[in-house]
Amino acid sequence: MRSDPDLAHSAAQGNESAFAELVRRHQGKVRGMARRLAGSEATGDDIAQVTFLTAWQKISTYAGGTFSAWICTICWREFLQWRRRQKMEIEFDETAEIIPFDRSADQTEMRMDLTRALETLSEAQRVCVVLCVATGLTHQEAADVTGWPLGTVKSHVLRGVALLRTRLENANVA
């Protein structure tokens, strides 16, 4: 099986099938990340689409290393742009409270699952947990992607994971 850098090199030379293979490999991770950040499946998929289109345009700037981290950086930027367009220019504040998502009544009554447990975290914790736990980036990669200090990322992951476990355990007990 061809490696990601090898496929990216072919894609940079205009090979569409190589790029399609990269999309196939990473779409789950990118869509999952975008959906969890945006809090909506449809919006998440739109962000993921734009992410891969941008990746195609900028594929020649990929200079080796982890392809996941590179594509997740693009996804993060697209997510921020989407937020700006939504006129939700809220600074990521470490003390920020939970940003609620639109939920219909029947959804509210649903059993608490992983995604909903994630949405009960503060925004900064959710971002760090999505990047490190759900997407699989290292703490350093997540710090590079967001531009936040490494210590901040580590602490958000630690607290976020602890809270997530508590929420899931409570949900299972209930």
Added chain:
Amino acid sequence: MREQDAYKDLSDLFRVEDNALPAEPFTRQVMHNVRKRKRMRRFVVGGLGLIGASIAALQLPELLGEWVGVDKTVTAALTTAPSELSTAAVNQLSAAAMSNPMWLAIAAGAALCVFAVSAFERA
């Protein structure tokens, strides 16, 4: 212990969710958009290039005529005033370049092509 090992169980749960997403429809949609954008890029770059080339081609006869004129001026300068050859030729050439708007048109056409290529370049 790697940092990810501390929450491997949670990572596995997320991975299961991500792996359950059907890849093919999404990949097809992305590649459709990639091809659409590629076609559009080709069309715009090709179109602008064609316009630039057409402008340049239209100016070619006049440009060649101007060169003959310059050549004659230089020949005359050579026979009449050899000592002033270099100064006169340079003056004539720069005057022709500055006074003739076709140079500007050619430069504009070339700049348009370069701009189109750089604007749509992937890197």
